Amino acid sequence: MNATTFDETQALKALTALAQAQRLRAFKALVVAGPEGLTPGTLAQQLDSAPSALSFHLKELAHSGLADIEQRGRNLIYRANFAQMKGLLAYMTMHCCQGESCEVTDSTASCSDC
Template identity: 80%
Template sequence: MNEASALTALTALAQAQRLRTFKALVVAGPEGLTPGTLAQQLESSPSALSFHLKELARSGLVDIEQRGRNLIYRANFGQMNGLLAYLTEHCCQGAGCTVDDTSVACC
């Protein structure tokens, strides 16, 4: 990940509704969620949620799949882990860190 991609992802997450939406998609895992289900869970209007999902998708943090008449949104764990790796690549005074699906191990 480069600086521009990191800034785009961080900007997308720097808004409360988008952060809540992304966290809900992380909890949903690979199954993902439809916009209707997300709107219900987050008690948000579908039109407002649509705007936020578009920004998350533009940042690469969310993937979209067309399934029949429905759209399925999923957290892009690869992009999320890439952002975490970018943010921690020089931690521990330059010592290598290990980033996996559940944790970041430094020092």
């Protein structure tokens, strides 16, 4: 998925999912975990969160497309959906720098107007 196929509805759904502290923390932990992903129990321990509350947040991340779920035996494995994350970032920066090409490094854009 790229910026041209990522639409406003998808962006709003993803941003809404991330606009809650526990979900943002969970998503960041999934990004750090990488392709291996995490079980809800492991994630709950890492975030010092109640598993039942975290389950709700993980479902919201999955519903937004920012997380994928895999059934592995009796466990669920949650992973950050990097393609969706990149699509959101591309969508958000599509019109950056007044339409000029710019590259973001160290949290700053290379164009003088950004």
